Amino acid sequence: MGVKLLGVFAVVPVLCAAFQDLGGKYGGIDWLTPAYAFWPLMLAPVGFLIVFVTYREFTFNSPRGTYLNQTISAVCYLFLFLNAIAIFYSWLAVFSVLICLSILVSGPILKKRAAA
Known part of the structure; x- marks a missing residue:
């Protein structure tokens, strides 16, 4: 369930960006502004944080949970880069960058704590 939620939180912003680009260029749809792509x-990362906190016991104490941990890390690295670009659109993207960094930093710390 955690990987499915993570997939939804990761794919929806990408789809919104694709529809904004294609709809604005070829569809002539004026209401698809850049905010339609940047806000999702x-x-x-708020969704990533919810998944990270909700499934932290499963992630760090189960042998199958390593996939969720690796997936969260990979997605956070991607969205860290994208939100660093989004800072030029809105300063509120700083919070998303901080959320991604906190997940990336706390992951190894929690993994060491679970192993001990």
């Missing part, structure tokens, strides 16, 4: 991109 900035809100996705």
Whole structure:
């Protein structure tokens, strides 16, 4: 369930960006502004944090949980880069960058604590 939620939180901003780009260029749809692409991109790390906190016991204490841990880390690295670019759009993307950094830093710490 955690990987499915993580997939939804990761794919929806990408789809919004694709629809904004294609709809604005070829569809002539005026209401698809850049905010349509940037706001889901900035809100996705909040979903990652929810998955990280909700499934932390499963992630760090189960042998199958390593996939979820690796997936969260990979997605956070990607969204860290994308939200660093989004800072030029809105300063609120700083919070998303901080959320991604906190997940990336706390992951190894919690893994060491679970192993002990």
